[in-house]
Amino acid sequence: MGDTENKNIEEAVETPKVKTSSYTLDNKCPSCGHKLDFNPKLNKFKCTYCNSEFTIDDLKAKLNTAATEENNNLKDVEEDNGLVQYVCKDCGATIVADEQTAATFCVYCGNTAILKNKLVGKFKPDFIIPFSKTKEDAIEAFKSLTKDKIFAPKDFSNEKNIEKIRGIYIPFWLYDYSCNGSVNGVSTVVTSWTSGNYRYTKTDVFNLFIAGSMDFDKIPIDGSSRFADDLMDSISPYDYQKLVEYNHAYLSGFLAEKYDEDGSTGSVKATNMANNSFNNRLLSEASTPNATMVSGTFNCNTDKIYYALLPVYLVNIKYKDKYYTFAMNGETGKFVGNVPINKTKLVIVAIILFILLFILIEAVIYGLGN
Numbered sequence: 001m002g003d004t005e006n007k008n009i010e011e012a013v014e015t016p017k018v019k020t021s022s023y024t025l026d027n028k029c030p031s032c033g034h035k036l037d038f039n040p041k042l043n044k045f046k047c048t049y050c051n052s053e054f055t056i057d058d059l060k061a062k063l064n065t066a067a068t069e070e071n072n073n074l075k076d077v078e079e080d081n082g083l084v085q086y087v088c089k090d091c092g093a094t095i096v097a098d099e100q101t102a103a104t105f106c107v108y109c110g111n112t113a114i115l116k117n118k119l120v121g122k123f124k125p126d127f128i129i130p131f132s133k134t135k136e137d138a139i140e141a142f143k144s145l146t147k148d149k150i151f152a153p154k155d156f157s158n159e160k161n162i163e164k165i166r167g168i169y170i171p172f173w174l175y176d177y178s179c180n181g182s183v184n185g186v187s188t189v190v191t192s193w194t195s196g197n198y199r200y201t202k203t204d205v206f207n208l209f210i211a212g213s214m215d216f217d218k219i220p221i222d223g224s225s226r227f228a229d230d231l232m233d234s235i236s237p238y239d240y241q242k243l244v245e246y247n248h249a250y251l252s253g254f255l256a257e258k259y260d261e262d263g264s265t266g267s268v269k270a271t272n273m274a275n276n277s278f279n280n281r282l283l284s285e286a287s288t289p290n291a292t293m294v295s296g297t298f299n300c301n302t303d304k305i306y307y308a309l310l311p312v313y314l315v316n317i318k319y320k321d322k323y324y325t326f327a328m329n330g331e332t333g334k335f336v337g338n339v340p341i342n343k344t345k346l347v348i349v350a351i352i353l354f355i356l357l358f359i360l361i362e363a364v365i366y367g368l369g370n
Contacts, residue, residue, distance in 0.1 A: 029054075031047065034050065035048050059249065083096055084099055085097075086106075086255075089111065090106065091108050097256065107314050107316065110317075126308060128245075129238055129309070129330075130250050132311070133330050133332075137328075143157065143162070162315075168256060168313075169256035169309035172307075172309070173308075175266070176215075177270070177300045177301065177302060178213070180212070180213040180214075181296060182211035183209075184293070186208060187288035187289065188206075190202070208291055210283070210285055218240050220238070239331060311331055313328040
């Protein structure tokens with residue numbers, strides 16, 4: 001028979017504390033009343049007129065537009081104040097911005113026919129990761145991606161397309177799980193040796209039983225059906241230690257999409273991810289190699305679900321009736337996207353190379369004949 005193992009697996013990750021109060025800040029400078037934009041490089045709000053700079057705590061203290069105390073309880077201000085929504089007539093995308101941020105085209109399909117309305121309904125995530133990278137960073141990353149692509153379409157990286165790069169907060173659900181369970185498995189160990197003129201092989205099969213528990217902190221699931229999951233996987237991960245309490249002041253100068261898939265929809269995928277990771281972690285604790293599961297019992301409970309906004313720079317470029325999406329992680333700067341190939345240019349280059357090669361071969365033959 002084999003080994004019997006009982007393991008207790010624990011991972012402790014500090015969870016940001018969720019404050020019971022909320023602050024809805026005006027996006028106006030306390031010094032001059034002009035527009036305030038969030039500056040990713042400074043991690044501060046900067047006035048576009050007098051250049052004054054403020055942290056989020058400065059604004060809470062100076063503007064006095066935070067929640068008011070009533071009967072020793074903090075009363076929330078209407079969170080939709082100062083926000084508008086843009087609805088694309090072509091693809092149906094709904095994006096959110098503050099009143100000072102203009103959206104002149106849809107970041108998903110490039111259509112300019114978008115409707116602006118006062119935001120209707122609740123829009124208040126629990127957390128947000130503010131942008132750390134600027135639009136200029138995204139433009140440089142896009143140019144670096146395309147400059148060495150000699151077969152890229154000529155007008156693919158023109159200024160008209162580059163200017164469409166926009167910072168947008170993508171909605172995400174973050175799931176905390178507590179898992180416990182056990183696996184029954186087998187582990188096969190093969191050893192070989194030589195004695196005299198003979199070669200021996202011995203195969204040992206061990207029966208395994210491993211039990212344990214494990215906590216998962218903030219498994220991210222995209223809350224937008226328009227933002228491709230594989231694209232999000234490509235620009236991940238984010239540093240969730242940089243989550244801060246949501247305030248719509250962070251939207252100043254940026255867009256944000258409203259989720260169209262609620263937390264219950266994403267929980268199925270999150271649960272499967274937790275189960276698979278827990279299973280793999282249990283098997284990795286086996287003291288013998290090549291452990292495989294025969295059967296298992298898992299119980300993963302959702303401790304809490306958070307709604308958060310994560311920063312992304314996004315641009316969709318249309319070429320030959322197909323959209324090519326480029327995205328950059330607004331916190332880390334990781335940039336992804338596939339540049340299309342201009343087949344006409346490729347054929348022309350191939351023909352030229354063929355002609356040059358033919359001329360070279362003819363020259364060599366002529367030289368050898370003389």
